Amino acid sequence: MMKRTHYSSEITPQMDGEEVIVAGWVHSIRALGKIIFVILRDREGTVQITAPKQKVEEGVFKTIKSLGVEDVIAVKGKVVANEKAPNGFEIIPIEVEVLNRAERPLPLDPAEKVPAELDTRLENRFLDLRKPRVQAIFKIRHEMLKSVRETFYSEGFIEVNTPKLVASATEGGTELFPISYFEKEAFLGQSPQLYKQMLMASGLDRVFEIAPIFRAEEHNTRRHLNEATSIDIEMAFADDKDAIKMLEKVVYNACVSVYENREKELNLLNHKLEVPPKSFDKITYDEAIEIAKRRGVEIEWGEDLSREAEKAIGEEMGGFYFIVDWPTEIRPFYTMPKDDKYCKAFDLMYKDLEISSGAQRIHIYDMLVESIKNKGLNPDAFTYYLEAFKYGMPPHAGWGLGADRFTMVLTGQENIRECVLFPRDRHRLTP
Amino acid sequence: MMKRTHYSSEITPQMDGEEVIVAGWVHSIRALGKIIFVILRDREGTVQITAPKQKVEEGVFKTIKSLGVEDVIAVKGKVVANEKAPNGFEIIPIEVEVLNRAERPLPLDPAEKVPAELDTRLENRFLDLRKPRVQAIFKIRHEMLKSVRETFYSEGFIEVNTPKLVASATEGGTELFPISYFEKEAFLGQSPQLYKQMLMASGLDRVFEIAPIFRAEEHNTRRHLNEATSIDIEMAFADDKDAIKMLEKVVYNACVSVYENREKELNLLNHKLEVPPKSFDKITYDEAIEIAKRRGVEIEWGEDLSREAEKAIGEEMGGFYFIVDWPTEIRPFYTMPKDDKYCKAFDLMYKDLEISSGAQRIHIYDMLVESIKNKGLNPDAFTYYLEAFKYGMPPHAGWGLGADRFTMVLTGQENIRECVLFPRDRHRLTP
Numbered sequence: 001m002m003k004r005t006h007y008s009s010e011i012t013p014q015m016d017g018e019e020v021i022v023a024g025w026v027h028s029i030r031a032l033g034k035i036i037f038v039i040l041r042d043r044e045g046t047v048q049i050t051a052p053k054q055k056v057e058e059g060v061f062k063t064i065k066s067l068g069v070e071d072v073i074a075v076k077g078k079v080v081a082n083e084k085a086p087n088g089f090e091i092i093p094i095e096v097e098v099l100n101r102a103e104r105p106l107p108l109d110p111a112e113k114v115p116a117e118l119d120t121r122l123e124n125r126f127l128d129l130r131k132p133r134v135q136a137i138f139k140i141r142h143e144m145l146k147s148v149r150e151t152f153y154s155e156g157f158i159e160v161n162t163p164k165l166v167a168s169a170t171e172g173g174t175e176l177f178p179i180s181y182f183e184k185e186a187f188l189g190q191s192p193q194l195y196k197q198m199l200m201a202s203g204l205d206r207v208f209e210i211a212p213i214f215r216a217e218e219h220n221t222r223r224h225l226n227e228a229t230s231i232d233i234e235m236a237f238a239d240d241k242d243a244i245k246m247l248e249k250v251v252y253n254a255c256v257s258v259y260e261n262r263e264k265e266l267n268l269l270n271h272k273l274e275v276p277p278k279s280f281d282k283i284t285y286d287e288a289i290e291i292a293k294r295r296g297v298e299i300e301w302g303e304d305l306s307r308e309a310e311k312a313i314g315e316e317m318g319g320f321y322f323i324v325d326w327p328t329e330i331r332p333f334y335t336m337p338k339d340d341k342y343c344k345a346f347d348l349m350y351k352d353l354e355i356s357s358g359a360q361r362i363h364i365y366d367m368l369v370e371s372i373k374n375k376g377l378n379p380d381a382f383t384y385y386l387e388a389f390k391y392g393m394p395p396h397a398g399w400g401l402g403a404d405r406f407t408m409v410l411t412g413q414e415n416i417r418e419c420v421l422f423p424r425d426r427h428r429l430t431p
Numbered sequence: 432m433m434k435r436t437h438y439s440s441e442i443t444p445q446m447d448g449e450e451v452i453v454a455g456w457v458h459s460i461r462a463l464g465k466i467i468f469v470i471l472r473d474r475e476g477t478v479q480i481t482a483p484k485q486k487v488e489e490g491v492f493k494t495i496k497s498l499g500v501e502d503v504i505a506v507k508g509k510v511v512a513n514e515k516a517p518n519g520f521e522i523i524p525i526e527v528e529v530l531n532r533a534e535r536p537l538p539l540d541p542a543e544k545v546p547a548e549l550d551t552r553l554e555n556r557f558l559d560l561r562k563p564r565v566q567a568i569f570k571i572r573h574e575m576l577k578s579v580r581e582t583f584y585s586e587g588f589i590e591v592n593t594p595k596l597v598a599s600a601t602e603g604g605t606e607l608f609p610i611s612y613f614e615k616e617a618f619l620g621q622s623p624q625l626y627k628q629m630l631m632a633s634g635l636d637r638v639f640e641i642a643p644i645f646r647a648e649e650h651n652t653r654r655h656l657n658e659a660t661s662i663d664i665e666m667a668f669a670d671d672k673d674a675i676k677m678l679e680k681v682v683y684n685a686c687v688s689v690y691e692n693r694e695k696e697l698n699l700l701n702h703k704l705e706v707p708p709k710s711f712d713k714i715t716y717d718e719a720i721e722i723a724k725r726r727g728v729e730i731e732w733g734e735d736l737s738r739e740a741e742k743a744i745g746e747e748m749g750g751f752y753f754i755v756d757w758p759t760e761i762r763p764f765y766t767m768p769k770d771d772k773y774c775k776a777f778d779l780m781y782k783d784l785e786i787s788s789g790a791q792r793i794h795i796y797d798m799l800v801e802s803i804k805n806k807g808l809n810p811d812a813f814t815y816y817l818e819a820f821k822y823g824m825p826p827h828a829g830w831g832l833g834a835d836r837f838t839m840v841l842t843g844q845e846n847i848r849e850c851v852l853f854p855r856d857r858h859r860l861t862p
Contacts, residue, residue: 003673072823100824100826160852165645182649184860216613242434387538394530422626429612429615
């Protein structure tokens with residue numbers, strides 16, 4: 001097998017006369033009498049292979065003539081600067097290796113001449129991903145994850161891996177997927193919440209985890225999946241304000257990284273990403289309810305925000321903003337109260353989409369047991385978790401940021417399924 | 432809450448006279464008449480708080496007097512250079528805040544005066560992790576993961592997240608955990624193998640994933656867990672030799688990073704990590720069998736390596752080495768044959784521990800279907816996977832590297848449970 005020396009994007013007209021090896025898929029092929037033009041596509045773009053019958057070896061010309069779209073080839077050839085060719089150069093082939101053939105017709109057209117339904121695209125994800133526009137989403141997702149980790153590294157966070165197989169229903173509320181674990185019953189973790197909190201009693205001080213979470217929720221929306229990727233942190237000796245600042249830093253840095261390093265991909269998606277300010281607007285839950293009501297949404301104080309409320313608030317606020325000071329009764333048991341009505345919880349929104357949720361947590365054992373009981377849960381189900389609060393648990397705060405939803409924001413997608421390679425929802429468990 | 436200005440390790444005698452805030456746990460406390468010494472422990476080390484009754488405020492002295500081991504405190508104080516104090520300085524307290532109290536006696540002693548059994552330690556992992564020696568393992572694990580990703584970034588790999596909820600038993604052989612997925616049956620992914628291969632048909636070219644894998648294997652050894660973290664890559668337009676080179680690069684770079692950046696942690700573990708050469712020894716499967724036989728192990732050609740064989744080979748080889756050219760019949764169906772007897776598979780060993788397994792894969796549809804049948808598996812169970820081989824699948828190769836096992840090597844641990852925060856085995860599903 002000939003090995004690629006250059007991606008398409010690494011070749012320039014200035015390399016005129018140089019020998020290169022390119023490898024990829026036949027994006028298109030066009031024969032004009034005694035000259036054949038092949039557009040070869042690789043991850044970084046396309047390159048034109050020009051094969052004039054009189055200038056290339058007979059065997060090579062024959063091989064090129066036999067090619068069909070989406071065949072996989074490697075081509076050794078000479079770079080020739082040519083103003084008329086795309087990107088200002090073409091490659092005159094010296095040797096062509098057919099690495100694999102493609103059956104035709106294809107179940108999905110990577111050249112996108114025929115638009116396809118999302119379901120057909122997801123069924124044939126490997127072909128769908130050959131579209132540069134679709135690949136761009138995952139290159140931006142990659143850039144975001146890289147940036148997020150770099151922020152964590154520079155802020156002194158330690159990466160942890162907490163178990164996804166758990167013995168009991170953790171947070172209560174959201175439904176869990178049951179598993180048969182040998183002779184026992186177990187569940188899939190809906191979040192690393194209880195584990196990252198336990199680690200705050202360990203002295204690891206600041207931890208992060210980027211890992212799958214599993215939620216057996218029945219609703220099927222454009223913003224929910226049953227398997228998602230969550231970016232989680234927890235910080236000891238910290239309060240809700242510290243956690244909010246860290247979240248602003250992580251989100252801001254990721255926007256800058258994507259903006260600066262993924263211009264090509266943003267253009268392919270026709271998405272104008274705006275770099276936000278370093279600090280985001282904050283409104284209280286009460287103010288949010290006010291806005292929703294003013295815009296005609298029927299909602300009462302103490303209710304969670306309905307989809308309609310989110311839309312109304314999102315329209316007024318735009319961009320990234322926090323909703324803080326939530327009623328204690330509608331937040332999870334581990335949330336630290338601020339007074340007898342409100343708690344130290346926050347949501348980070350982008351327009352009408354909630355992308356992160358966090359809080360300062362309760363670190364006092366007795367208060368926590370009381371809060372568990374107040375939610376109608378049984379403290380006995382939390383033995384291991386509660387143990388960690390008895391022997392020196394520092395104050396702590398943290399959040400979870402949805403990697404898939406954050407990718408929606410960064411790429412301008414309306415459906416979360418566009419931002420996950422192989423999405424899992426109520427009806428889709430394949431491929 | 433007073434906020435920490437410095438970790439213990441960030442304070443030096445040169446800061447004499449400066450005011451700092453430190454925060455952490457009371458590691459020990461000793462009252463000598465009118466002077467109290469508190470050793471405060473944080474993630475980065477310990478610092479001595481010296482409270483002479485005559486020099487500190489009365490309320491502060493009283494608070495300090497009330498402290499017990501493992502209470503959580505924040506201390507504002509003045510740095511005073513003192514040759515007799517540990518690290519050459521002490522802190523004279525100005526203000527002390529008790530952030531949380533610890534119940535006593537502790538179920539486990541973080542000061543390690545009393546050695547504890549592994550089971551007791553895992554039951555009380557949050558306390559076990561307060562031991563600097565135990566924390567060192569996870570700091571080295573963090574350093575390794577960081578280095579591995581940096582190598583992937585610099586080698587042009589794109590991070591992917593593949594689903595852990597899968598519709599059917601993937602590779603055959605290893606047992607799977609069944610899940611109830613709404614009205615359907617599903618399984619937990621035992622490896623991202625089939626997904627990362629499908630992605631090779633997408634043009635993403637080089638992908639990596641670091642994620643949990645789940646194996647319902649019944650054996651309970653010091654080298655296996657039922658939930659593990661796997662570092663996976665797949666490279667298109669590449670063969671087994673390319674994959675081996677990439678693995679050498681990843682392992683070498685991680686060893687260098689740990690060696691250079693985690694000297695303190697290696698010392699705590701009393702582990703002499705040696706940086707390996709950039710290229711590792713390679714022996715064939717046949718040679719490995721030879722070695723085992725010569726050392727008295729009963730083994731026949733064509734068998735997988737028994738524990739005894741691994742031990743014998745490990746003793747002879749030492750350090751990192753590859754076993755290559757395996758018999759096709761004992762490797763998974765997707766392995767590319769080399770001839771009618773051997774295949775392009777490799778294992779990376781460290782002494783007697785297999786830490787990675789990889790191969791060039793079959794990229795030809797007909798050959799793959801034949802191979803699935805030859806293993807007694809049904810191609811119909813692989814419909815989605817096989818589709819990806821019909822429409823232009825490039826040659827490709829890859830490997831999976833066990834993050835937990837690699838951590839064993841880097842930290843000198845003999846039991847994989849030491850290298851996982853909350854291990855999951857046949858009998859342990861908590862905490």
